[in-house]
Amino acid sequence: MSAELTPYKVFEAGNVALQCGITLVGAKLAYATYGRLNAAKDNVIVYPTRYGGSHADNEFLLKPGMALDPEKYFIFVPNMLGNGISSSPSNTPIPLAGPDFPAITQYDNVLLQERLLREVFGIEQIRLAAGWSMGGQQAFHWAALFPDRVAAMACFCGQAITAGHTYVFLEGVRHALITDPAWMQGRYSEQPWRGMTAKGRVWAGWVLSQDWFRQELWRDMGYVSVEDYLKNVWDAMYYGLDANDMLSMIRTWQACDISANPLYNGDRKAALAAITARSIVMPCRTDFYFPPEDNAAEVAQMPNAELRVIDSVWGHYAGGGRNAPDTAFIDAALKELLA
The missing domain is CATH 3.40.50.1820 (Alpha/Beta hydrolase fold, catalytic domain)
Incomplete structure (x- = not known):
């Protein structure tokens, strides 16, 4: 959250x-x-x-x-x-x-x-x-x-x-999580942080438009490059949350x-x-x-x-x-x- x-x-x-x-x-x-x-x-x-x-x-x-x-x-x-x-x-x-x-x-x-x-x-x-x-x-x-x-x-x-297109987008986000070796079919001993980071990077390309990036609006947020924005905003976006919780909500979304x-x-x-x-x-x-x-x-x-x-x-x-x-x-x- x-x-x-x-x-x-x-x-x-x-x-x-x-x-x-x-x-x-x-x-x-x-x-x-x-x-x-x-x-x-x-x-x-x-x-x-x-x-x-x-x-x-x-x-x-x-x-x-x-x-x-x-x-x-x-x-x-x-x-x-x-x-x-x-x-x-x-x-x-x-x-x-x-x-x-x-x-x-x-x-x-x-x-x-x-x-x-x-x-x-x-x-x-x-x-x-x-x-x-x-x-x-x-x-x-x-x-x-x-x-x-x-x-x-x-x-x-x-x-x-x-x-259907949204369902497929969510499949990409879901697989970013579950292909982390640390996920272990959801029985992880620690959160799959690599998967969480991948999930954030996937999401970053979908949640904002091409026009937003074309206008470099990340500069208004104080970042000096796209990578700076991704590193400081999206790489840790889902840290502190639980991977199985994230997957549960994706499942709910896909079934809506x-x-x-x-x-x-x-x-x-x-x-x-x-x-x-x-x-x-x-x-x-x-x-x-x-x-x-x-x-x-x-x-x-x-x-x-x-x-x-x-x-x-x-x-x-x-x-x-x-x-x-x-x-x-x-x-x-x-x-x-x-x-």
Whole structure:
């Protein structure tokens, strides 16, 4: 996680039956809340975490005066299963520890989040479900699985269904990890640091655009060369995280499909058409993971959705708070959805 961990709570969910057919014994969902729940319980925003991130990484959008204002809303930020804080390969006991941790879907994540809100807070209605990247995948799932309970949805630099090209990109990242001899089929005695470094270098070429590198925007960050930037930013990006956790989240990402559940039985058209929430889907023009064309195909099948492209050279990072104009673009759309 890129942000220092801030306080959070843990929902002890007991034994949870997962889509893969395995029971996650003693499941734990870590979460943070910001702001106060009003008496009507109608000021709730669900804002899930992204790949490799924690609730603290979402805080760049949670400020007074911004759309996700803790002084107005009760903002629920659940940590995705597999991220190292909620139940994950690194913190689950044998026999589900490490590489034996079961496959998690976004359906599993969102059903557990819904259960927490209902059982702990008595919350039924969601004013807005929103998220970046894998957080956006979960926002899509919220809107499709609970269409009568989610009033608005925003996805920035994410998708409802992982595209084939993105699946292949993730295979490259996954193999950067598992081909490190120290990985040892996930039963490593120390983290596979060479694999982690390789993973960072692979990711660096995908998360930002050719235009970003062409403009040498790494110079604005204080680096004197591309290699200087890679060495100081990306080589240690995933140090401190667990390789099996990283692989678990990749597996979840690759399997993302809002129709792959008992409600829609693989009917993607029906799942997208069921999203009646007022929705704004915001891909970045230069995002290699989630290009506008993929989102356009999804939005075309949604009855109350708009495609709003972020015109930025920051690629996937346009959705993650790295560039102020991009963040302002997203914030403006969220304000519209909450108006």
